[in-house]
Amino acid sequence: MENKENFSYTYSAKQQEEIKKIREKYLPKEADKMARLRRLDQSVTQKGTVISLIAGIIGTLIMGFGMSCCMV
Numbered sequence: 060m061e062n063k064e065n066f067s068y069t070y071s072a073k074q075q076e077e078i079k080k081i082r083e084k085y086l087p088k089e090a091d092k093m094a095r096l097r098r099l100d101q102s103v104t105q106k107g108t109v110i111s112l113i114a115g116i117i118g119t120l121i122m123g124f125g126m127s128c129c130m131v
Contacts, residue, residue, distance in 0.1 A: 070078065
């Protein structure tokens with residue numbers, strides 16, 4: 060029942076080019092692991108920066124409101 064045969068196909072140059080284009084379309088855009096790591100690091104640090112800026116602005120506004128209430 061188990062008849063495993065190895066098939067070997069050879070394609071013309073035109074067919075090989077078409078196969079290469081199709082394969083590239085479905086492969087990940089960034090095959091380089093270092094590029095993926097840099098993108099991950101940038102997304103993490105960018106989120107932290109945004110959160111700290113928001114917390115700082117809100118804190119400054121609360122402190123300013125409190126100072127204005129005390130001075131009046």
